[in-house]
Amino acid sequence: MLEALVIGPRGKMGRLIVKSLDAAKNARIAGALAPKGAEYVGKDVGLLCGLGKEIGVKVTDDPESAVRDCNAVIDFTFPEVSIEVLKYAVKYKKALVCGTTGFKKEQREEFLKASEVIPIVFAGNTSILINHVYRILEYLAKNVGEFADIDIVEMHDRYKKDAPSGTSLEMREVLKRILPEKNVNIHSIRGGDVPSTHRIIFNLPGERLELTHHATTFQCFAEGAVRAAEFLLSKEKGFYTMKDVYGIS
Numbered sequence: 646m647l648e649a650l651v652i653g654p655r656g657k658m659g660r661l662i663v664k665s666l667d668a669a670k671n672a673r674i675a676g677a678l679a680p681k682g683a684e685y686v687g688k689d690v691g692l693l694c695g696l697g698k699e700i701g702v703k704v705t706d707d708p709e710s711a712v713r714d715c716n717a718v719i720d721f722t723f724p725e726v727s728i729e730v731l732k733y734a735v736k737y738k739k740a741l742v743c744g745t746t747g748f749k750k751e752q753r754e755e756f757l758k759a760s761e762v763i764p765i766v767f768a769g770n771t772s773i774l775i776n777h778v779y780r781i782l783e784y785l786a787k788n789v790g791e792f793a794d795i796d797i798v799e800m801h802d803r804y805k806k807d808a809p810s811g812t813s814l815e816m817r818e819v820l821k822r823i824l825p826e827k828n829v830n831i832h833s834i835r836g837g838d839v840p841s842t843h844r845i846i847f848n849l850p851g852e853r854l855e856l857t858h859h860a861t862t863f864q865c866f867a868e869g870a871v872r873a874a875e876f877l878l879s880k881e882k883g884f885y886t887m888k889d890v891y892g893i894s
């Protein structure tokens with residue numbers, strides 16, 4: 646059974662992950678970790694996250710005991726927080742789902758290194774459809790990429806801190822694996838309350854293909870995160886992606 650620790654339960658994603666865990670059949674919320682001294686430390690996680698009921702688990706700001714008392718950690722926060730959480734996950738040998746974006750190269754490498762000790766899903770986008778889009782991009786890159794001008798346009802709400810989005814960087818990585826010399830520009834727009842939109846444009850003389858994914862709510866990401874944590878329970882150490890979780894071959 647999944648006994649998950651949620652990092653940042655008052656965040657946009659943290660709150661939805663708590664809800665998805667509560668709705669999942671074989672899962673329990675083992676804990677929720679808040680920033681040191683947050684005014685809601687000690688509150689019931691269910692009440693804090695809008696489940697409309699107490700679940701008998703209190704929000705803590707002690708990462709040591711929180712990580713120790715779970716079997717998987719789900720973290721959608723900030724790079725510096727995620728690096729700290731990673732250290733505790735390694736110390737207590739716990740599975741980790743990291744959905745945070747905006748890492749520097751050296752920080753990403755710390756996750757790779759840690760995966761020699763613990764199982765990790767590292768994913769800039771946990772939605773099922775986006776992970777199928779990556780597969781479609783491989784096909785297009787192989788078959789028409791050489792002749793096309795390729796651009797990625799991503800739109801998010803005005804509160805998103807990082808740009809370009811983690812998803813657009815993953816998309817470019819997928820394309821560059823097949824077309825290492827290709828210049829793929831990412832155009833980032835931040836505004837209003839747009840949840841998440843990614844458009845990949847293949848421009849050829851005389852014709853154009855636009856592939857667009859819209860997240861209409863953030864629920865798809867939260868459900869993907871819970872699915873990733875469930876997936877990791879049966880896994881040994883290793884670095885996994887959502888392609889592994891969704892069985893996309």
Ligand SMILES: NC(=O)C1=CN([C@@H]2O[C@H](COP(=O)(O)OP(=O)(O)OC[C@H]3O[C@@H](n4cnc5c(N)ncnc54)[C@H](O)[C@@H]3O)[C@@H](O)[C@H]2O)C=CC1
Pocket residue numbers: 652653654655656657658659678679680681721722723726743744745746747768769770771772807811863866
């Ligand atoms: N991989 C994916 O599919 C998705 C990834 N994201 C990424 O998830 C991250 C979080 O996004 P949002 O939920 O929108 O941000 P948010 O700002 O709403 O939430 C972040 C939370 O982290 C908490 N936090 C800060 N310091 C902390 C600490 N020391 N210990 C524990 N918690 C701490 C804050 O209190 C806040 O509640 C971003 O990097 C975003 O890009 C967002 C959606 C989907």
Ligand SMILES: O=C(O)C1=N[C@H](C(=O)O)C[C@H](O)C1
Pocket residue numbers: 746769770801805809810811812813840841842
């Ligand atoms: O809203 C966000 O923040 C999101 N972040 C991820 C990213 O950076 O790609 C995934 C999704 O786009 C939502």
